[in-house]
Amino acid sequence: MVNRKKPSKRAIIKACGGKCAECGTTENLTLHHIIPLSDGGIDDAENFMILCDEHQKRLHGIHKKKREDR
Ligand SMILES: [Zn+2]
Numbered sequence: 767m768v769n770r771k772k773p774s775k776r777a778i779i780k781a782c783g784g785k786c787a788e789c790g791t792t793e794n795l796t797l798h799h800i801i802p803l804s805d806g807g808i809d810d811a812e813n814f815m816i817l818c819d820e821h822q823k824r825l826h827g828i829h830k831k832k833r834e835d836r
């Protein structure tokens with residue numbers, strides 16, 4: 767079995783500058799897959815970007831209310 771070392775969340779956040787890519791906050795940071803695993807993305811530092819909880823939700827479109835901006 768190949769033992770591929772998965773980078774730790776903390777290490778990735780540090781490598782990416784330690785802040786949300788959208789608003790620059792350093793709180794409630796989460797890792798976001800640039801290419802979703804379901805689309806063939808990989809669990810590797812290259813495929814992660816840092817987002818705060820708020821922007822992670824926005825990017826995924828998790829809203830209870832549907833808003834139409836058009
Ligand atoms: Zn943010």
Ligand SMILES: [Zn+2]
Binds near residue numbers: 798822825826
């Ligand atoms: Zn995400």
